[in-house]
Amino acid sequence: MLKVKLKPALRFSFAAILLSFYSNVTTAAEKVRVGVITKTYWPTVIVNYGIDNKIFSDAGIDPEVTVYRSGGDAFQAMAAGAADIIMGGPASTATGRDKGIDSKMVGGGGSGIAGWFLVVPKDSTIKSVSDLQGKKVGITSAGSSSDILSRWVGENNHIKFTRVPLGGAGLVPNLESGNVDAALFYAPISYQMISSGKVRPIIDFSKMLPPVLGDLWVSPDSYISNNSKELQSTINAIYKSVKEFQSDKNAVSIIASNDGVSQEVAKQEFDEIYKPLITDGSIDIEKMTRWLDMAKKGGMNSVAPVESIYTSSFQIK
Secondary structure (H helix, E strand, O other), X not given: OOOXXXXXXXXXXXXXXXXXXXXXXXXXXXXXXXXXXXXXOHHHHHHHHHHHXXXXXXXXXXXXXXXXXXXXXXXXXXXXXXXXXXEEOHXXXXXXXXXXXXXXEEEEOOOOOOOOEEEEEOOOXXXXXXXXXXXXXXXXXXXXXXXXXXXXXXXXXXXXXXXEEOOHHHHHHHHXXXXXXXEEEOOOHHHHHHHHOOEEEEEEHHHHOOOOOOOEEEEEXXXXXHOHHHXXXXXXXXXXXXXXXXXXXXXXXXXXXXXXXXXXXXXXXXXXXXXXXXXXXXXXXXHHHHHHHHHHHOOOOOOOOHHHXXXXXXXXX
């Protein structure tokens, strides 16, 4: 048998190459496709913060982030197999499941409905909700939070108006041009436009509605079953990002820079939106069911049972 004797230096080099190879194999980050909603909505800021601060990479995750025009668009992308986890909600998950789009909510997101307003231009003749009868109201998309809130307004006040899907970026220009008479604004657009005096709020939903849970992280059943390890790591990174952002002394400046708003508006957004964000991944069933009931009242009747649209399998680690 032929025996090859390596010189010490060669043995060291060969071992170093092997160590480097296996190290790269074992530490390779797993790519996860993450869907968020508009550039300025809080999930986008949180995920980008986690990426910038290496929270995801430390968890072994390489997020491939796509920013969608609305929650409805994000859900459609997930249904088409283009996303592994998205910011979604109970209504789209329940109606989708009833239609054979199998996904579940895997963790709570925003706590409450702060920052959501129904607004009109400052010089509008619309003075109250009843004046919306027969008007056009801008929303982001069908099945989105703005759609549910607008449906609730119509049913709760016994009025009819036309809902016009415009995407998040289309709300302000279409309201200013007169293409719609009113619109559903979310933070920071709502805070910025109201503080500028360009619009008047007709409804502040945070003051009208009981506590609800409308923002949750959602993942397809197939990904939950086949990629539970990657999903758990992603969820861990998301909530660690939330916690660290809430305690970051530069958080307000980060919001102001990302959203293109003043420090004052960014501070309001941080206090009312970011501080109350869920940090432990918990899903409040009562608040979530209340949101679903609102959707049903607004005409979304084909919904799957509550117990089939969420899982508590993913505990924050």
